[in-house]
Amino acid sequence: MTRRRAHVAASAPHWRAGNRVRLLENGDEFFPRAFAAIAAAEHEVLLETFILFEDKVGLELHRHLVDAARRGVRVELTVDGWGSPSFSHRFVAGLVDAGVRFHVFDPGPKPFGLRLHVFRRMHRKLLVVDGRVAFVGGINFSADHLMDYGSEAMQDYSVELTGPIVDDIRAFTATQARVPAPSLPGDASGTAHGDARVKLTVRDNAHCRTDIERAYRTAIRGAKREVVIANAYFFPSHRLLSELRRAARRGVSVTLIVAARSDEPIATLGARALYKHLMQAGVRVYEYMPRPFHGKVAVIDDEWATIGSSNLDPLSLSLNLEANVFIRDAEFNAVLRARLQELRDAHCFRIDPSSLRGGIWQAVTGPIAYHLMRRFPRWAGLLPAHAPTRLLLRPRRVQEAPA
Known part of the structure; x- marks a missing residue:
């Protein structure tokens, strides 16, 4: 399959029936299932992740990948060159020497320790094993997704999938790593495993620029009863905002859960600049308080949901490489809705419209943040263009690296 055909197939409007979907909340549920x-x-x-840290989670992943490679399993690991830091020589050599094909997406030079290409990042989080099971979501391989990390532990979600949709996820991920399409033994994912209908949708800078956003807009436009969006970085396009406002005005219950604090302060300012505009139409806005919120999920009515890597902000919707799954399954929706309702009721603060008056500082910084974020994709497009590459680390290259 050519690269172009893989991109088109991944975002083609094909819902695969007969899947089983399991919600995994935070690293405490995700990592044991992925490692098993x-x-x-x-x-x-086949594994793609934006962030891989050399902490207790990264070292556990390292052990499992090395063990798999040593028993003859083909292992393809891709990390983003911006999201993941430089690794120790021992860490990389252990993987490569065992036979793991270790790719770095857009490695790029770092003059004075600074990366020149900080946009168009590989932000996906995909894991496919034996063409039988796949994991898609927003959880990186790092210890800050575990509850024992403390007050800075991320709140996030992933899904485990079995069934025919795994074929699509495997085909896409294999094409990115330039893996041939072998005939995997057994029934692989072709046999029905459940009742869920699932679709994989990706976003890239060539053929699928707006597919994830369009899927959101279409679902919101068709909402009859309820829309719940929980997203870490919320600053979508004017068209998506308009769909949310229209849904609320026609009587749909529209709830937005966002992060009260973020590692990108301008993202929080930008989101808050939208609150009044949304609440005037009847949208209820909540901020998640206890810890950093990193989720990218939504539930609409009884049989539509999404989980993936895509935030609803300019980076994810206009520049990053992203992957979401869209799910039609009443049972899964009920589980995700209940988790989000519990999160909202126990750990979120509802924004009161009267609290949005703010002071002079907020009156100045809010509009500035709004316009900076709205124009950011266009400005980023004016920067010198580059074609992101994947560097495959080879044993000789590792051996030459300083210890």
């Missing part, structure tokens, strides 16, 4: 799948791998492990 890798430990059971017999033929192939």
Whole structure:
């Protein structure tokens, strides 16, 4: 399959029936399932992650990938060159020497320790094992997704999938790593495993620029009863905002859950600049208080949901490489809705319109943040263009690296 065909197929409007979907909340649920799948791998492990840290989670992943490679499993690991830091020589050599094909997306030079290309990042989080099981979501391989990390632990979500949709996820991920399409033994994912209909949708800078955003807008436009969006970085396009306002005005219950604090202060300012505009139409806005919110999920009515890597902000919607799954399944929707309702009721603060008056500082910084974020994709497009590459680390290259 050519790269172009893979992109088109991944975002083609094909819903795959017969899938089983399991919600995984935070690293405490996600990592054990992901590591167990890798430990059971017999033929192939394909993994893409924006962030991989050399902490206790990264070291555990390292152990499982090395073990898999040593028993003859084909292991393809891709990390983003901006999101993941420089690794120690021992960490990289251990993977490569075991036979892991270790790719770095857009490695780029770092003059004076600064990366020149900070946009168009590979922000996806995908794991496919033996063409039988896949994981899609927003959770990176780092210890800050575990509850024992403390007050800075991320609140986030992923899904485990079995069934025919795994074929689509495997085909897309394999094409990115330039893996041939082998005939994997067994029934792989072709047999129905459940009742969920699922679609994989990606965003890139070539053929699928607006697919994820359009899927959101279409679902909101068709909402009859309820829209719940929980997203870490919320600053979508004017068209998506308009769909939310129209839904609220026609009587749909529209709830937005966003982060009360962020590692990008301008993102918080930008989101808050939208609150009044949304609440005037009847949208209810909540801020998640206890810890950093990193989720990218939504539930609409009884049979539409999404989980993935895409935030609803200019970076994700206009520049990053992203992947979401869209799910039609009443049982899964009920589970995700209940989790989000519990989160909202126990850990979120509802924004009171009267609190939005603010002072002079907020009156000045809010509009500035709004216009900076609204124009950011256009300005980023004026920067010198570059074609992101994938660097495959080879044993000789690792051996030459300083210890």
